[in-house]
Amino acid sequence: MAKTKTTFFCQNCGAQYAKWQGQCTSCKEWNTIVEEVVQKASKNDWKDAGSNTSKERRASKPLKISEIDSSQEARYNTDDGELNRVLGGGLVPGSLTLLGGEPGIGKSTLLLQISLKLPYKTLYVSGEESQKQIKMRAERIHSKTDNCLILTETKTQNIFRQIEETEPDIVIIDSIQTLHSDYIESSAGSISQIRECTTELIKFAKETATPVILIGHITKDGNIAGPKILEHMVDTVLQFEGDRNHVYRILRALKNRFGSTSELGIYEMLGSGLREVSNPSEILISKKEEELSGTAIAATVEGMRPLMIEIQALVSTAVYGTPQRSATGYNLKRLNMLLAVLEKRAGFRLGAKDVFLNITGGISVDDPAIDLAVVGAILSSNEDIPIAKDFCFAAEVGLAGEIRPITKVEQRIQEAEKLGFSTIFVSKYNKISNRNNTINIQLVGKIEDVVEYLFG
Numbered sequence: 153m154a155k156t157k158t159t160f161f162c163q164n165c166g167a168q169y170a171k172w173q174g175q176c177t178s179c180k181e182w183n184t185i186v187e188e189v190v191q192k193a194s195k196n197d198w199k200d201a202g203s204n205t206s207k208e209r210r211a212s213k214p215l216k217i218s219e220i221d222s223s224q225e226a227r228y229n230t231d232d233g234e235l236n237r238v239l240g241g242g243l244v245p246g247s248l249t250l251l252g253g254e255p256g257i258g259k260s261t262l263l264l265q266i267s268l269k270l271p272y273k274t275l276y277v278s279g280e281e282s283q284k285q286i287k288m289r290a291e292r293i294h295s296k297t298d299n300c301l302i303l304t305e306t307k308t309q310n311i312f313r314q315i316e317e318t319e320p321d322i323v324i325i326d327s328i329q330t331l332h333s334d335y336i337e338s339s340a341g342s343i344s345q346i347r348e349c350t351t352e353l354i355k356f357a358k359e360t361a362t363p364v365i366l367i368g369h370i371t372k373d374g375n376i377a378g379p380k381i382l383e384h385m386v387d388t389v390l391q392f393e394g395d396r397n398h399v400y401r402i403l404r405a406l407k408n409r410f411g412s413t414s415e416l417g418i419y420e421m422l423g424s425g426l427r428e429v430s431n432p433s434e435i436l437i438s439k440k441e442e443e444l445s446g447t448a449i450a451a452t453v454e455g456m457r458p459l460m461i462e463i464q465a466l467v468s469t470a471v472y473g474t475p476q477r478s479a480t481g482y483n484l485k486r487l488n489m490l491l492a493v494l495e496k497r498a499g500f501r502l503g504a505k506d507v508f509l510n511i512t513g514g515i516s517v518d519d520p521a522i523d524l525a526v527v528g529a530i531l532s533s534n535e536d537i538p539i540a541k542d543f544c545f546a547a548e549v550g551l552a553g554e555i556r557p558i559t560k561v562e563q564r565i566q567e568a569e570k571l572g573f574s575t576i577f578v579s580k581y582n583k584i585s586n587r588n589n590t591i592n593i594q595l596v597g598k599i600e601d602v603v604e605y606l607f608g
Contacts, residue, residue, distance in 0.1 A: 157189070158187050158188060158189050159187070159188060159344075160172050160173075160185050160186065160187050160188070161185065161186065161188055161342070161343035161344060162176040162178060162179065162181065162184050162185050162343075163184045163185075163186055163343060164176065164179050164181045164184045164380075165178050165179040165181075165184075165380050166343050166347065166380055166381050166382075167179070169185060172185055172187065173185060188338040188342050188343065188344050189336075189337040189338045225244060225245055226245075227239075227241050227242030227243055227244055227245075228242050228243040228244075228245070228270075228272060228321070228322065228363060229242050230242055230243060230266050230269075230270065231266070231269045231270060231271070232266050232269065232428065233428055233430065234403060234417030234418065234419060234428045234429070235262075235266060235403065235417060237415050237416075237417055237455075237457070238390060238403050238404070238405050238408075238411075238415045238416070238417045239388065239405070239408070239410070239411060240408060240410050240411015240412060240415070241410075241411065243322065243363040243365075244363065244387070244410045245361040245362070245363060246357050246358050246360075246361040246362065246363065247357065247363050247364075247387040247388060247409075247410065248350075248353060248354055248357050248363075248364050248366065248385070248386040248387050248388070249363070249364070249365045249366065249386065249387065249388040249389075249390065250328075250365075250366045250368050250376065250382070250383065250386040250388065250389045250390065251263065251365060251366065251367050251368065251390045251392060252367075252368040252369070252370050252376040252389070252390070252391055252392070253370065253391065253392035253393060254370060254393070255369075257392055257393065257394060257401065258392065258401055258419075258421055258426060259326075259367050259392050260278075260280075260281070260289075260326050260367065261289065261293075261425060261426060262392065262401075262403075262419070262426055263276070263324050263326065263365060263367065264276060264286065264289060264290065264293070265293050265295065265425045265426055267300045267322070267324055268290060268293060268295035268296075268297050268300050269295060269297070270297075270299060270300070270322065271299065272299060272320075272321035272322055273299050273301070273318070273319070273320045273321045273322075274299060274300045274301065274320055274321065274322045274323075274324065275301045275303060275314070275315060275318060275320035275322070275323050275324070276300055276301065276302050276303070276324045276326070277303045277304075277305060277311055277323065277324065277325050277326065278302070278303070278304050278326045279304070279305065279306040279325075279326065279327065279330030279331060279340075280326060280327060280330055281304070281326075282304055283302050283304050286302050286304075287302075292423070292424060292425065293424060293425040294424055294425075295425075301318055301320065306330050306331055306332055306340060307331075307332060307333075307334070308331055308332070308333045308334075308349050308352055308353075309333070309334055311325075311331075312352075312356065315356070320362070321362065321363075322362065322363050322364075322365070323353075323357075323362060323363070323364045323365070324364075324365045324367075325353070325364065325365070325366045325367065326367045327366070327367040327368060327369060328346060328349060328350060328366045328367065328368055328382075329341040329346065329368065329369045331345070331346075331349040332345050332349070333345065333348045333349055333352060335348060336348045346382060347381065347382070350366075350382055350385055350386070351385070353366070354385060354386075366386070368382070376389070383406075383407065386407075387408075387409045387410065388405065388407060388408045388409065388410065389405070389406040389407040389408075390403060390404065390405055390406070391403070391404045391405075391406050394421075394514060395514045398513075398514045399420050399421045399422070400418060400419070400420055400421070400429070400435060400513060400514060401418070401419040401420075401421055401426065402416060402417070402418055402419075402514075402515055403416070403417035403418075403419065404416060404417075412455050412456070414454060414455040415454065415455035415456070415457070416432075416454035416455060416457060416459075418432045418435075420435075432457075432459055432513075433459055433460040433461075433567065433571055435513060436459060436460065436461045436462060436512060436513040436515070437449060437460055437461070437462045437512070438462055438512055440541075443538035443539075443540070443541055444538055445532045445533050445535070445536045445537055445538045445539075446464060446465045446466055446467070446529055446530075446532050446533030447462060447463065447464050447465075447529055447532070447538070447539065448462075448463045448465075448525040448526075448528040448529040448532065448539050448543075448544075448545060449461070449462055449463070449525065449541075449543065449544040449545065449573070450462075450463055450517075450521070450522035450524075450525030450526075450544065450545050450546065451521070451544050451545070451546040451564035451565075451567060451568050451576065452517055452519040452521055452522050452546075452564075453519065453521070453559075453560050453563060453564060454519075456563075458560070458563045458564050458566070458567035459567075460544065460567060460568065460571055460573075461511055461512065461513065461515070461517065461522070462511070462512040462513075463482075463509070463510075463511060463512075463522065463525045463526055463528075463529040464509070464510045464511075464512060464529060465507065465508065465509050465510075465526070465529035465530045465532070465533045466506075466507070466508040466533055467502065467505050467506070467507050467530060467533040467534040468505060468506050469504070469505055469506070470504055470505055470506050471506075475503065475504060475505055475506050475507070476506040476507070476508070477491070477506075477507055478507075478508045478509065479508075479509040479510075480509065480510045480511065481510065481511030481514070481515055481516045481517060482509055482511055482516075482517065482522075482526065483518065486520075486523075487507070487509055487526070489551070490523060490526055490527055490530070490549060491507060491530070493549060493550075493551060493553055493599070494527065494530065494531070494599070496553075497552065497553030497599060498553060498599045498600060498603065500531065500534065502530075502534065505534070507530060509526065509529070509530070520548040520558070521546050521547060521548055521558040521559075521564070522545075523547065523548045523549040524545040524546070524547040524548070524549055524555065524577060524602065525544070525545035525546075527549055527599060527602070528545055528577075528602065528606065531603060531606070531607065532606070535607055537606075537607055539606060540574075540575075542572065542573050542574040542575065543573070543574070543575050543576075543577070543606075544568050544573045544575070544576050544577070545576070545577045546558060546561060546564045546565075546568075546576060546577070546578050547577060547578050547579045547582075547596070548579075549599065553598055553599045553600070554597065554598055555579040555580070555581075555596050555597055555598060555599070555601075555602070556579055556581070557578075557579040557581040557582040557583075558578075558579065558582065561578055561582045561584060562584060562585070564576070564578075565578070565584070565589060565591060565593065566589075568591055569589055569590060569591040573591060574591065574592060575591065575592040575593075575594055576591055576592070576593055576594065577594045577596055577602060577605075578593060578594070578595060578596075579595070579596065579597070580595035580596060580597045581597070582595075
């Protein structure tokens, strides 16, 4: 009988050790190293699961860089405009995509909905739900297709056997934490099992040019569960996020070897599934009958998509000794910096007042171009004077109180003009080539110019 072989893995970063120790030298976390059984059977590759597949295996041989075909490989159209945008144009053959998100956010619904719409043969492998549960969800989505095959299995060897029999064009795994391989004796979801199962799927994807999509659980910190090496191994990492109390969901690319990582996809969660939101500016700007103080509209850009978002601010006298500073969807340190600029450069006494800031729609924005809108919302609340609802802002604020230029300003101006805004505030240092706009472009250089224009 073979001797059981064990080793020690850090549950946080996946580092391997020969013996137990209190602190991981890689990620500096304490008490994260556990012992796992890693006795391996003899194996060659994923093809040991069954007979030879009819799909052609890619030959691997060295080529001169001048001999490599530079033409773009045809992508699989997912028939979902938001997902195609985030992926960079569709699924790349042989790619491995990892989709992470909180429990109940809609990861399985999104991928099942896409697999039911795809014109390609798709194998949907679920290790968490039965076939009847998946059937119930499919009926709720109201999608009928014979191209989607449902398999409930957690053993990778059985999955590959079914793949060789059905020969799907796309494989979806829900989820990677439920899979286990016979070649590793540790339990499903452990560091070694996740690493081994992912390695087998990568080998299969690259050799058969079949795109594979994995669903990954996340930890309480919001990171994808398992070793950090998992995110390094895959080609694309997508994050599905949003508040379960709101109906809107946001799909972001955290890593993408085949496209931009700054693209954004927005969905609306309905009883019949997820609906693509083609014009997110309409949902990010609240509809109100009367003008209220403390709100301002900012023109931001996510990837190549311009968005108009609403900034809400509330400035009130501090009840307690230390004023409160709170921001939702915006960097709190940057808010403190802007308040210091208003105090020092513009002469507003905000040091003894509570300031609360919120970006509507439940999204988080890191674009510095919304600085001027944040300043406008704060001053509007402080003065209790509303800003005209057809005014918007697109500029960065510097530490000296100057209005700094931003990138892609013309895209922001065109989006504001399309949505019916009459005036947009931008830095006078921005170079704007096309001046044939119906929208009024108000060029400003300092915060004082904005205050004078808005509040007299």
